[in-house]
Amino acid sequence: MDTDTITNALASNSLPNFTTNPNCKGLAIITGGSSGIGYSLALRASSLHLTVVILDLNPTTFPTVIADCKNAGATDCVAYQCDVSSFTSVQTVANTVLATYSDLPVTLICANAGYGGPPLLSGTASDIQNQHDVLINGIVWTVKAFQERFLKQKEPCVLVGTSSLAGLFPAGGSYGVGKHGAVAVMEALYGELNSMNLDHTVTCHVLCPGIVSTGITQNSAELNGGVAGHEGVRQTTEEAKQSLRGLAPTELMRRAYMLAFRLVLEESGMPSSYAADTVMKGIETGTFYLIMDHPDERYSTNSDMSIALRHRRLEIGAPPPSRADFLNSNNGGLVESVMNRAQQLMVEATRESVEERTKIKANM
DSSP: OOHHHHHHHHHHTOOTTGGGOTTOOSEEEEETTTSHHHHHHHHHHHHTTOEEEEEESOOTTHHHHHHHHHHHTOSEEEEEEOOTTOHHHHHHHHHHHHHHTTTOOEEEEEEOOOOOOOOTTTSOHHHHHHHHIIIIIHHHHHHHHHHHHHHHOSSOEEEEEEOOGGGTSSOOHHHHHHHHHHHHHHHHHHHHHHTSOOSSOEEEEEEEESSBOOGGGGGOSGGGTOSTTTTTTTOOHHHHHHTTTTOOHHHHHHHHHHHHHHHHHHHHOBOHHHHHHHHHHHHHHTOSEEEEOOSSTTSOOOHHHHHHHHHHHHHHTOOOOOHHHHHHHHTSHHHHHHHHHHHHHHHHHHHHHHHHHHHHHHTO
16 A cells, blocks of 8 residues: 555544544543543543543442543543443443433544453353453444444544454454454444545544553453453452462463463553553544554563564464564563563462471471
8 A cells, every 4th residue: 555545544534633622522432431441531531521421331430430530521421330242231321321412422432341351262152252242242332322323413423442452463362352353343344434425524443552550450360360261350469379379380380471461460551541642642643553562661562573473474374473482572571571470470389389388297
């Protein structure tokens, strides 16, 4: 594709004055808006004086989030408990919202809800299905539930789907498959909207962050020392460490790696506000793939190099890169930081197991 075509595509997918438009008074629909990236997107939308509508499965923080959004400048803010994996659930909320705010256009949709799921082989069918229903269909259902308004209105609208760098690298587990699906959904929406010749602009963007400090680790059994997406959800760090004791070497290695990833994510992840800023900049520049890697090379995935590595394999039809291939290509970065932390966790777990057995023998 030549430079002029790319330049025109970026321009047609942009709203250059989105964050400075004083007449921006429509609805901002944010799924997963009670925490993490979704919460930051809700606050950022509030600062634009939009009417913020939050959809989240967990309603416990709704009063606080609503107050925060109003304090940040939202014209109004409401929150609904909603399961985005169910079109009926999303459509029910959408019908209420569109009836309540019948005079407002849909200005922004951020389909952001997500959580970490199990591997494909050791995960149960229902857990894998639930993961994909949230990560993939959650975007589709959110857009479809509000499309009647945003397709007919005269004002512009922005559609943002949250994927991950895991949606651009070789897929890993049901989470990786779901995040690849999220990228595909946004690509498909862009293509369909581009062919509709609408009288107003509807832009599309897919957010692909690296490690971000969000609540996702609290919803992922795999990142909490669990087995195949079941056990260990919401374990404390100390509980997760203790669960490593006495494990067989292969299982110890797997679970130590997942716990190490969780700890690096929580301790060194980018602030979620950075994701919101990336989205707003992307809306104004027309950027479709909003790739957001860590600025600290110790926690970076070296996304440019990693994506290029995958695409070289695609071009020649070779199998996808392995974890070792990424480690070698990354020249340090996130993979090495996680592996070093996992090694530390395995050493500690093994030493504590030996000490515990020694104490038991001494007391016999």
